[in-house]
Amino acid sequence: MPSIPTVTLNDGIAFPELGLGTYGLRGAEGVESIVAAIDSGYRLLDTAVNYENEREVGDAVRASPVDRAELIVTTKIPGRHHGYDDAIESTNGSLAVMGLDWIDLSLIHWPNPSVDKYVDTWRAMIDLRERQQLRSIGVSNFTEAMLTRLIDETGVTPAVNQVELHPYFPQAELRAFHAEHGIRTESWSPLARRSELLQEQVLQELAEIYGVTPTQIVLRWHVQLGSTPIPKSADPDRQRENADVFGFALTDDEVGVISGLERGRLWGAHPDTHEEM
Numbered sequence: 001m002p003s004i005p006t007v008t009l010n011d012g013i014a015f016p017e018l019g020l021g022t023y024g025l026r027g028a029e030g031v032e033s034i035v036a037a038i039d040s041g042y043r044l045l046d047t048a049v050n051y052e053n054e055r056e057v058g059d060a061v062r063a064s065p066v067d068r069a070e071l072i073v074t075t076k077i078p079g080r081h082h083g084y085d086d087a088i089e090s091t092n093g094s095l096a097v098m099g100l101d102w103i104d105l106s107l108i109h110w111p112n113p114s115v116d117k118y119v120d121t122w123r124a125m126i127d128l129r130e131r132q133q134l135r136s137i138g139v140s141n142f143t144e145a146m147l148t149r150l151i152d153e154t155g156v157t158p159a160v161n162q163v164e165l166h167p168y169f170p171q172a173e174l175r176a177f178h179a180e181h182g183i184r185t186e187s188w189s190p191l192a193r194r195s196e197l198l199q200e201q202v203l204q205e206l207a208e209i210y211g212v213t214p215t216q217i218v219l220r221w222h223v224q225l226g227s228t229p230i231p232k233s234a235d236p237d238r239q240r241e242n243a244d245v246f247g248f249a250l251t252d253d254e255v256g257v258i259s260g261l262e263r264g265r266l267w268g269a270h271p272d273t274h275e276e277m
């Protein structure tokens with residue numbers, strides 16, 4: 001399979017246009033699945049302290065013959081670790097659990113505005129990047145207002161904002177804001193967590209036209225929106241299917257029709273009110 005293309009983040013790091021979600025990949029089977037994905041060409045791996053599988057991701061990185069420097073290992077600082085000192089400690093903890101010398105991309109997992117410590121957390125991440133423990137820094141589930149506050153108060157623009165994004169929730173306004181500020185969009189639950197999405201007639205029809213699967217149509221749509229999807233699959237065949245979306249292109253009209261499936265967030269978790277510790 002041809003390699004997954006990359007884009008350049010606002011800090012100069014090459015970032016894959018598609019990666020692997022690892023939520024739920026745990027234990028020896030989880031390690032095996034992650035190694036299989038790397039074997040199939042995945043270079044971006046997405047974990048989090050709260051997924052309780054950072055160890056598995058570190059083990060997979062070591063077990064794979066692919067050079068560590070080619071991989072983009074992402075983890076996330078949980079809500080209970082917000083604040084300057086706690087964020088430093090959280091990162092040291094992640095490095096120790098994964099057994100890695102550096103993390104390629106660290107994200108603030110949720111902004112948790114009622115706690116009001118995400119700016120302090122961000123300051124710690126800026127310093128951790130200076131110390132080369134983090135290569136790239138970003139956020140997850142941030143709104144325009146929260147991004148603006150980070151930029152205004154620290155002068156440092158996140159490289160990435162990882163948000164819920166799929167055809168039921170295309171996030172057009174937030175993506176436009178990202179484009180204006182040089183922030184890369186990353187899509188979580190890009191397949192709407194295998195809800196009824198894949199049965200949508202328009203996706204079935206496009207799959208027929210292009211000789212691919214509805215899943216591949218959805219992932220190609222993300223790529224053409226300029227957002228990096230991180231589909232999770234435990235299965236090597238489905239992992240290969242998901243990564244094989246760089247050999248065809250949808251028309252602009254078709255991209256628009258898929259975006260027309262919009263109906264809102266899957267679980268209504270708005271970052272102004274939904275908080276995760």
Ligand SMILES: NC(=O)c1ccc[n+]([C@@H]2O[C@H](COP(=O)([O-])OP(=O)(O)OC[C@H]3O[C@@H](n4cnc5c(N)ncnc54)[C@H](OP(=O)(O)O)[C@@H]3O)[C@@H](O)[C@H]2O)c1
Binds near residue numbers: 239
């Ligand atoms: N930042 C955040 O707050 C946040 C929140 C949620 C998720 N995430 C990240 O985003 C990643 C992806 O999101 P997600 O895991 O929620 O959902 P998802 O990737 O949209 O969907 C995963 C589901 O789809 C199935 N699947 C995958 N490929 C398939 C294919 N080709 N055909 C049919 N079914 C397929 C998987 O089953 P199999 O494994 O059996 O293939 C799994 O049940 C997570 O793993 C995590 O890394 C981040």
